[in-house]
Amino acid sequence: MSFREDYIFWRLAYFLLMEQDYRLMAISDDRRELWLENTAIKRAPVVRLLRHELDWSNWLQRDIQLTAANGEKIRKRFMRRRLNVVSMYVSKYPPVDDYEHLLKAPYTPLETSQTNVTPILFTQGHEEEAFDQLNTLFQNGARHWHFRDAYEESEVQSLEQLVLTGAVQKEEKDRNLLEYGNPFFTYLFIAVQVAVFLLLEINGGSTNTDTLIRFGAKFNPLILDGEWWRFFTPIFLHIGVLHLLMNTMALYYLGTMVEKIFGRWRFLWIYLFSGFLGSVASFVFTPNLSAGASGAIFGCFGALLFFGFVNRSLFFRTIGMNVIVVIIINLIFGFTVPGIDNSGHIGGLIGGFLAAGVSYVPSQRNWSLQATFFLLSFLLTVFLLWTGYHGGFFRIA
Structure with a gap:
């Protein structure tokens, strides 16, 4: 056996994974089919690579249709308006009947009409055309490749192992991005808000307006009188046991996720700034008394959105769709159910996105972008504070 086509298959896999920075999405049990993605490459964000001996064009046509169906599922998961899938077939010979169409x-x-499949055949006698297509898709193409007529099985196995090792290393790198730190402040904040809730219950009740005001709830008249700390203290107060339970559960799941990704100190900054900006937004847009960690929790959503902004591919491969759906549900809930401080939620969401942009993701740096986010955070904070102390939108209305 020459193993020539097997070598070409794994050389293509090496080219995509190691030279074009694709990520391995899926691999078949027999290792003869690979799905790879790199959303930065617009012409071929998803590539399907198949080692299969082609026989009839009907089989090829059905396979292209199945590839399109799988591509449509990927498009929806990645939330892309359009998706181009390149399906590469490595076979010794092309189909025996008419297939050129x-x-x-x-x-x-x-x-x-939102998912397209571009088939490319690497077969004897047609490899030059296939590599021309490859060079059209990728700037650093494969025009310089020259293959021998035969390869040893050991050569194929070595190349295969090189590819799979590289894929594992990339997966480990992605895992490290998602699990950078061990949660600490999340548990601390949970303990603090439970302790404060018990303190409220002992001193008049967590649903008592006077008690809430006395312990630091957001109350605009006192903020206007100089009690600026009421932008921070509401983060740790909750109105009723259901409010506490819902926010504690949300903080447990979201907080640990964000603290793992960003690390302890970045999480501390994100959580407190989000809670602060949520309180400021509530101060500007509503005269009602308010309290709760919801603004800071929405800030965790904002931080995750920023993570998706700088790591789009990894974000949508893992948590992206779930995060966006939960945000939309919570915002709809906030706009339709009376008594919910949606301005605080939206302020916290924006605050978390901005705070994450200032601190950025561990092991990654973009000083110009971080400076831009710092400036935006500063200007937005000054604008909201100035607006709030000069009447607020609720009074203007």
Whole structure:
């Protein structure tokens, strides 16, 4: 056996993973089918690589259709308006009957025009055309490749191992981004808000307005009288046991996730700034008394959105869809249910996004972007404080 096609298959995999910075999404049990993604490459954000001996064009046509169906699922998961999938086939020979019409243009399913599949065949006698297509898709293409007529099985195995080791290393790198730190402040904040709740209950009740004001709830008249600390103290107060339970549960799941990604001290900054900006937004947009960690918790959502902003591919491969859906549900809930301080939620969400942009992601730096986010945070804070101390939107209205 020459193992030539097997070598080409793994050389293509090496090219995509190691030279074009793709990530391995899926691999079949027999290691003859790979799905890879790199959303930074617009012409081919998803590549499917298949080692299969082609026989009839009908099989090829059905496989392209199945690839389009799988690509549509990926498009929805990545929340992309359009998705181009490149399906590469490595075979010794092309189909025995007429197949050229399948390669003339990208395939688009009739039921959706949002996912296209571009098939490329690497077969004997047609490799030059395939590599021309490869060079069109990628700036640093493969025009310089030259393959021998035969390869030893050991050469294929060595190249395969190199590719799989590289894929594992990239996966480990991604895991390190998601699990940078061990949560500490999340548990501390949970303990503090439970302790403060018990203190409220002992001293008149957590639903008692006078008690809430006495312990630091956001109360605009006293803020206007100089009690600026009421921008921070509401983060640790809760009105009723249900309010406490919901925010404690949300903090447990969201806080640990954000603290793992950003580390302890970045999380501390994100949480407190988000809570502060949520209180300031509430001060500006509503005269009602308010309290709760909701602004800071929405800040955790904002921090996750920023993580997706700088690590889009990893974000949508892992937590992205769930995070966005939960944010939308919570905002809809806030706008439709009376008595919820939605301005505080939105202020916290924006605050978390900005605070994460200032601190950035561990092991990554972008000083110009961080400076921009710091300036935006400063200007927004000054604007909201000035507006609040000069009447607030609720009074202007």
